[in-house]
Amino acid sequence: MIEINFIIDYHIHSTFSHDGKSSIEEICSAAIRKKIDEICFTEHISATHASPCCHNLNMEEYSKEIERCKDLFQEILIIKKGIELGEPHLNSQELIQYTSDKTLDFVLGSIHFIDDIDLVCFADDKNLEESYIAYFEEVYNSVSEGDFDVLGHFDLLKRYAFDLHGKYKHGDLEELIHEILRKASQRNIGIEINTSGFRSSSLEIFPSQLILQDYIELGGEIITVGSDSHTAETVGNNIPPVYLMLKQLGFKHVYTFDKRNPAGIKI
Numbered sequence: 261m262i263e264i265n266f267i268i269d270y271h272i273h274s275t276f277s278h279d280g281k282s283s284i285e286e287i288c289s290a291a292i293r294k295k296i297d298e299i300c301f302t303e304h305i306s307a308t309h310a311s312p313c314c315h316n317l318n319m320e321e322y323s324k325e326i327e328r329c330k331d332l333f334q335e336i337l338i339i340k341k342g343i344e345l346g347e348p349h350l351n352s353q354e355l356i357q358y359t360s361d362k363t364l365d366f367v368l369g370s371i372h373f374i375d376d377i378d379l380v381c382f383a384d385d386k387n388l389e390e391s392y393i394a395y396f397e398e399v400y401n402s403v404s405e406g407d408f409d410v411l412g413h414f415d416l417l418k419r420y421a422f423d424l425h426g427k428y429k430h431g432d433l434e435e436l437i438h439e440i441l442r443k444a445s446q447r448n449i450g451i452e453i454n455t456s457g458f459r460s461s462s463l464e465i466f467p468s469q470l471i472l473q474d475y476i477e478l479g480g481e482i483i484t485v486g487s488d489s490h491t492a493e494t495v496g497n498n499i500p501p502v503y504l505m506l507k508q509l510g511f512k513h514v515y516t517f518d519k520r521n522p523a524g525i526k527i
């Protein structure tokens with residue numbers, strides 16, 4: 261049996277996010293019950309003005325609650341304070357207040373909106389090819405210009421477009437995907453393995469294994485793993501099998517972050 265030494269969950273939303281259902285304390289207690297070693301909260305902030313999470317995170321209260329839970333659970337659970345920054349390449353002047361915060365451990369960069377349209381309905385009036393090209397081009401813009409540490413749910417569009425169009429063919433978009441990975445590697449931006457895909461119709465992690473293979477071939481190393489939980493019940497879900505998959509692909513570490521500095525944990 262392969263032993264899993266140190267379980268992390270680096271994508272969690274509490275009630276500090278508009279769509280989070282559990283408190284920070286409830287999530288920490290669940291993580292301890294599930295024998296998770298380190299968690300990072302990634303509360304929503306968005307640069308898209310049409311988004312419900314545009315600047316609605318109360319950083320002061322969020323920081324206080326993180327500090328209170330760190331004291332409460334010290335020596336049982338490592339707790340980190342992060343944000344999930346939607347559309348991190350847009351309105352950069354507005355985002356500096358968050359990204360320059362020296363107490364922040366981790367910034368996950370994600371695309372949830374394109375041209376003010378929610379990804380949930382972005383593919384509705386487009387065919388498969390148009391949808392994915394536009395989506396990956398926006399991801400490319402984010403890794404080219406955004407200030408963040410790790411790219412969240414790389415091929416998220418498949419969560420919403422799967423029922424309409426099915427899965428994209430990696431071969432058709434290979435070059436664009438490769439350019440995203442190359443740019444991310446150049447700028448020291450890591451890739452997240454997001455296990456919430458197992459909860460969507462595509463039944464696949466974000467990103468697919470073909471993208472991870474390309475990333476490792478390019479010399480990419482920085483990987484975080486997250487459940488994208490919005491309730492305490494799903495914290496840590498499907499993370500041990502992802503560690504095994506990463507080992508099989510040849511990855512040696514998963515990464516944690518402290519004040520936005522990455523540190524590899526041997527897997």
Ligand SMILES: [Zn+2]
Pocket residue numbers: 344370372412413
């Ligand atoms: Zn997200």
Ligand SMILES: [Zn+2]
Pocket residue numbers: 271273302344488
């Ligand atoms: Zn999220």
